[in-house]
Amino acid sequence: MNELLELTAAQAAEGVRTHAVDPGELWSAYRERALADELNAFSWVSGEITPPDVERNAPLAGVPVAVKDLFCTAGIPSQAGSRILEGYRPPYTATAVERLVSAGAPLLAKTHQDEFAMGSSTENCAYGPVLNPWDRSRVPGGSSGGSAAAVASGAAPWAIGTDTGGSIRQPAALCGIVGLKPTYGAVSRYGMIAFASSLDQAGPLTRDVTDCALLFGAMVGQDPCDSTSLAFPEPVGLPTATDLRGVRLGVPEELSGEGIEPGVLETFHDSLDRARDLGAEIVDITLPHAPHALAAYYLIAPAEASANLARYDGVRYGLREPAEDLLAMYTHTRSKGFGAEVKRRIMLGTYALSSGYYDAYYGRAQKVRTKIAEDFTAAWQVCDFMVSPTSPGVAFELGAKTDDPWAMYLNDYCTVPIPLAGLPAISIPNGLADGLPTGFQIAGPAFSENRILDTAHALEQAIAFDGSKARA
Amino acid sequence: MLSRDQVLHVARLARLELSEEELEVMAGELSGVLGHIEKIGELGDLEDVAPTSHVVAVENALRADEPRPSLPREVVLASAPDAAQSGFRVPSPGAAPA
Numbered sequence: 018m019n020e021l022l023e024l025t026a027a028q029a030a031e032g033v034r035t036h037a038v039d040p041g042e043l044w045s046a047y048r049e050r051a052l053a054d055e056l057n058a059f060s061w062v063s064g065e066i067t068p069p070d071v072e073r074n075a076p077l078a079g080v081p082v083a084v085k086d087l088f089c090t091a092g093i094p095s096q097a098g099s100r101i102l103e104g105y106r107p108p109y110t111a112t113a114v115e116r117l118v119s120a121g122a123p124l125l126a127k128t129h130q131d132e133f134a135m136g137s138s139t140e141n142c143a144y145g146p147v148l149n150p151w152d153r154s155r156v157p158g159g160s161s162g163g164s165a166a167a168v169a170s171g172a173a174p175w176a177i178g179t180d181t182g183g184s185i186r187q188p189a190a191l192c193g194i195v196g197l198k199p200t201y202g203a204v205s206r207y208g209m210i211a212f213a214s215s216l217d218q219a220g221p222l223t224r225d226v227t228d229c230a231l232l233f234g235a236m237v238g239q240d241p242c243d244s245t246s247l248a249f250p251e252p253v254g255l256p257t258a259t260d261l262r263g264v265r266l267g268v269p270e271e272l273s274g275e276g277i278e279p280g281v282l283e284t285f286h287d288s289l290d291r292a293r294d295l296g297a298e299i300v301d302i303t304l305p306h307a308p309h310a311l312a313a314y315y316l317i318a319p320a321e322a323s324a325n326l327a328r329y330d331g332v333r334y335g336l337r338e339p340a341e342d343l344l345a346m347y348t349h350t351r352s353k354g355f356g357a358e359v360k361r362r363i364m365l366g367t368y369a370l371s372s373g374y375y376d377a378y379y380g381r382a383q384k385v386r387t388k389i390a391e392d393f394t395a396a397w398q399v400c401d402f403m404v405s406p407t408s409p410g411v412a413f414e415l416g417a418k419t420d421d422p423w424a425m426y427l428n429d430y431c432t433v434p435i436p437l438a439g440l441p442a443i444s445i446p447n448g449l450a451d452g453l454p455t456g457f458q459i460a461g462p463a464f465s466e467n468r469i470l471d472t473a474h475a476l477e478q479a480i481a482f483d484g485s486k487a488r489a
Numbered sequence: 490m491l492s493r494d495q496v497l498h499v500a501r502l503a504r505l506e507l508s509e510e511e512l513e514v515m516a517g518e519l520s521g522v523l524g525h526i527e528k529i530g531e532l533g534d535l536e537d538v539a540p541t542s543h544v545v546a547v548e549n550a551l552r553a554d555e556p557r558p559s560l561p562r563e564v565v566l567a568s569a570p571d572a573a574q575s576g577f578r579v580p581s582p583g584a585a586p587a
Contacts, residue, residue: 312526313529336570
């Protein structure tokens, strides 16, 4: 294998900056590697043989980036994993992608995903499932499964995805890489093909925590095109912490016992021991409403999705099924263009919002959301961060959960309370259970990303996870 | 368990049409998921709890009301399944027999 591919993105950037790495060779090495991908990670790979002019002193120094399909990229297919957007080439580029490009990261590829980010296995991709580089009979997680598989397999130096209920953190965990879901509003949503607007947030998927901080720092910031975006309150620094003295890690009983596979729990407790060795104080906390987060999420997210996906009507872009009259054109187009899971969520959301059910479902879910946010606020009185396993299980076999929607939804059990409260959380590789990666999740108060990254960095050094097997 | 009529009603609202087979599967799956979701009813009285629709406290985001260039018409219409006379052409809303 080309030794350039073994460098972390931050190392490659430093190499470019010091003229030890030629950015053209770096681009070619990754482009060839991406074109040779056998995991179905990519929906599009750049046809450019040479990269655009690289500014060696730019923050991302010419290290190419892979981007989840649902980010609009001008003139480049942006299909969100759906047939209804097959071949769609948007007229503009998402702000998050523009920021990365202007920070010096050329666009290498787009990555496959669950259709409209609805899924936890990337099996809901209309263009075929993505495979897990640790075991090709297994899923990479989802919905940002293509981005996770691409980074874990070494086919991209780093990537971005989106997280609504766990779609960055869970695939990062299942593929043995780092994934960060930022504070709601930290990264502009402009140009992200919307799923659930009050929850969707873009973030990095990277080989290590340093890469994560570097990429995240280039994405954040207020955007006039997204009125929910906020200025990040401080510069994003590169993590340096090597110990955890004075850090209180809160372990919620609700997310660290029942329902978690034994192998996952074992690696979680190993990492807690390491954190203790590094000086952290481990405290028991309680998030009494967390067990109800999944129910609240599967009302709120489908309700928002049913409204957001009303725009796919065959009029302005994407698929159109011809019909005699307008209403038939809408229904034929939507029925043909959407996959089974998307239809299921639109139906669920429409039902939850329909007359007579609104108060019992959507209205109540929004109140539960308040209670979940209050649980976290109370937790921050006794701990600095909440920690838990990222996913209740390791990567499962393709097809294992496709017949039982709730079994699939349970993958989000540990990740879903956090976006409901708008909080940031990272997943870092936690070791292996039965030869498959598990994830360690660290969540903190709004805009605590710098401290989360520092904590994750100290723990990462102690865990010393070896992801090279997935890149072999 | 959702009835067949309930599922058909929701499908009509959502502008989806389901085959007989899809209808049956959808009724079963939605009922299964709703069975789990209804557990939030166990939380008891939430009368005094304010609903959350936006998680981060933020004041109204206002900007100066200044005209900005839009995307050129031909660029937007390039993505249209059926563009005609500088617009989107659609079938008549009233062409269907009653």
